[in-house]
Amino acid sequence: MNNNISYDLGLFFCSLGFLPLWFLAKLPSFSLYCGLLALLVVIIIINILIRNMIFIASGSCLAGFLWAICSASNYLNTIENYIDQSLVIKGVVQSINISPEQVENESLNRHALPYIDFMIDDINEHPLKSTIAISLLWSRQLPIPSAGEKWQLMIKTKAAHSYLNQGSFDSQRFAMANRRVLVATINKATLLNPTINFRQTLVNQMLPYANLFKHGDILLALAFGERSRLTSEHKALLFQSGVAHLLAISGMHIMFVAYLGYKLMRGLQLFLPKKLIYYSMPLLASFIIALCYGWLSGFNPPVIRALVALCFCVFLRLQKTVLSPWQIINRIIALLLFYDPLMMLSESFWLSCYAVICLIFIAQWHSSFTAKYQQGYLRQLFKLQVLLTLLLLPIQLLVFNGISGGGVVANIIAIPMITFITFPASLFMMIMSFCHIEVFVVLFGYIADLSLHGLLMILRPLSQYWYSVSKAYYVLSFIGWVGVIIWHTMLWRRYVSSVLLILLIMLAPIFRTAKEQWRVDMLDVGHGLSVIIRKGQSAIVYDTGAT
Numbered sequence: 001m002n003n004n005i006s007y008d009l010g011l012f013f014c015s016l017g018f019l020p021l022w023f024l025a026k027l028p029s030f031s032l033y034c035g036l037l038a039l040l041v042v043i044i045i046i047n048i049l050i051r052n053m054i055f056i057a058s059g060s061c062l063a064g065f066l067w068a069i070c071s072a073s074n075y076l077n078t079i080e081n082y083i084d085q086s087l088v089i090k091g092v093v094q095s096i097n098i099s100p101e102q103v104e105n106e107s108l109n110r111h112a113l114p115y116i117d118f119m120i121d122d123i124n125e126h127p128l129k130s131t132i133a134i135s136l137l138w139s140r141q142l143p144i145p146s147a148g149e150k151w152q153l154m155i156k157t158k159a160a161h162s163y164l165n166q167g168s169f170d171s172q173r174f175a176m177a178n179r180r181v182l183v184a185t186i187n188k189a190t191l192l193n194p195t196i197n198f199r200q201t202l203v204n205q206m207l208p209y210a211n212l213f214k215h216g217d218i219l220l221a222l223a224f225g226e227r228s229r230l231t232s233e234h235k236a237l238l239f240q241s242g243v244a245h246l247l248a249i250s251g252m253h254i255m256f257v258a259y260l261g262y263k264l265m266r267g268l269q270l271f272l273p274k275k276l277i278y279y280s281m282p283l284l285a286s287f288i289i290a291l292c293y294g295w296l297s298g299f300n301p302p303v304i305r306a307l308v309a310l311c312f313c314v315f316l317r318l319q320k321t322v323l324s325p326w327q328i329i330n331r332i333i334a335l336l337l338f339y340d341p342l343m344m345l346s347e348s349f350w351l352s353c354y355a356v357i358c359l360i361f362i363a364q365w366h367s368s369f370t371a372k373y374q375q376g377y378l379r380q381l382f383k384l385q386v387l388l389t390l391l392l393l394p395i396q397l398l399v400f401n402g403i404s405g406g407g408v409v410a411n412i413i414a415i416p417m418i419t420f421i422t423f424p425a426s427l428f429m430m431i432m433s434f435c436h437i438e439v440f441v442v443l444f445g446y447i448a449d450l451s452l453h454g455l456l457m458i459l460r461p462l463s464q465y466w467y468s469v470s471k472a473y474y475v476l477s478f479i480g481w482v483g484v485i486i487w488h489t490m491l492w493r494r495y496v497s498s499v500l501l502i503l504l505i506m507l508a509p510i511f512r513t514a515k516e517q518w519r520v521d522m523l524d525v526g527h528g529l530s531v532i533i534r535k536g537q538s539a540i541v542y543d544t545g546a547t
Contacts, residue, residue: 008331012330013064014063016064017064017065018344020068021068021342028069036062036066039062044059064337067338068344082132083159086157087157088124088153089124091119091153092118095147096200115183117133134180135183136155147199148199150195151189151192154188156184156185158184160180163524176345177343177349202224210445219426219452221248222253222418223427224430241407242411243414248300254290254293260289262285280318286314287311301349305336308336308339309336329356333353355392362387382408387484392480394481397473397474401469402469406462406464410459413455417451417455425447425451428444429445482502
């Protein structure tokens with residue numbers, strides 16, 4: 001078997017081995033883990049003697065599963081002794097301070113601030129070998145912390161939990177995916193070191209200027225990845241219009257910064273002597289600048305994924321290795337899961353990977369997107385957005401339980417505007433504020449704010465076309481994939497009856513006429529259960545008490 005094929009096949013099945021983390025109710029026992037490890041050793045020995053695709057696939061899948069279990073067990077073992085405990089901890093604040101007392105924010109109630117990310121390095125006067133992340137519910141009675149400050153806190157811990165209701169956000173899975181299962185309330189706090197880090201310094205310098213503009217909350221989200229200042233109006237507008245992904249610092253922003261770094265170094269090379277010019281310099285400069293911006297945005301999970309992907313692509317270029325797009329995405333996914341197996345629990349990880357796979361599929365199945373862009377550019381862009389929207393339907397309905405009817409138009413307008421106007425302007429605004437060049441700070445801030453004003457005016461009517469979709473219509477979401485495959489392979493010409501039958505089966509939920517007379521729903525309300533009995537527009541709610 002070709003070594004390259006077997007290598008990519010092994011990585012693919014290794015990635016599949018991480019999937020059980022998604023649905024396992026509990027991790028396997030240590031004895032079962034040892035048994036599976038022994039089985040893996042046997043498979044490896046057999047594969048060395050008899051090289052076969054079956055042994056490569058099974059061994060890779062089992063290796064991925066064992067690594068995922070090992071990583072998850074190691075994390076849980078680290079924190080389980082600290083759950084439901086009263087502790088005295090020391091550590092450093094990770095969340096930036098956006099001075100909420102200076103601006104009114106609907107997301108902040110009168111009693112508490114949002115959760116603060118905190119890295120623990122000492123518990124009960126015992127230094128830790130490695131830091132532990134925790135989310136702290138910070139009280140308004142305490143001074144607001146800034147990133148980089150070191151505090152001593154007396155806390156009461158618990159594990160993150162979520163409500164077991166269909167369609168609700170699984171906050172427990174989100175906490176596990178981000179390794180922040182520990183949450184706590186604060187009983188007493190003492191500031192040990194008031195020194196803030198460079199990221200907080202940049203925020204402090206830009207914040208007064210951002211407060212001058214109507215859309216300062218969005219400017220901070222684009223510059224620092226800090227979305228806690230977003231008003232509820234802006235959150236709802238961006239979500240329902242289908243462009244909320246543009247406000248999260250992710251691959252698009254990282255690649256844009258990397259591109260700027262690449263072009264900047266290429267320009268500087270024009271002034272360097274010939275002996276100091278190397279092919280690798282622009283590539284390394286692009287990665288270093290992207291890495292710096294990733295740190296500036298807080299190294300959130302989407303940023304880490306983008307940086308790992310960029311690092312891998314830069315490595316391939318430096319090694320002058322040519323791989324197909326499918327090989328690249330396969331190896332990047334495997335690399336990300338080996339780096340952190342708990343990414344498997346992240347919905348944003350699935351969304352990112354799925355979107356890239358859709359783009360590769362479109363590029364390879366529709367060669368018109370890769371040639372002659374000057375001929376009908378807007379038409380090509382519209383066609384690409386429609387196809388991408390159709391192919392993204394399955395995961396969009398699964399994650400968001402709905403779809404934006406104006407999403408195609410909204411993204412066609414928002415993506416180039418934010419990518420080439422708003423985001424660069426907010427980035428240069430931040431740089432100019434650090435350099436204390438007030439004229440350019442205000443100029444770039446005005447450009448970014450004006451572009452956002454125009455964009456939100458366009459998005460407001462489009463956001464009204466958000467449709468919640470029942471799970472009964474989930475099969476219908478695959479109509480994009482089925483339609484593209486049928487059209488590209490010309491099956492509609494040779495197998496008309498079969499194609500019509502497939503489409504009829506997918507459209508069957510639309511023609512369902514049976515209406516429910518009575519409906520009983522059981523809801524998890526945190527401290528117990530509630531039962532809702534409905535008939536038509538009337539309902540009776542029973543509190544069943546604690547469970």
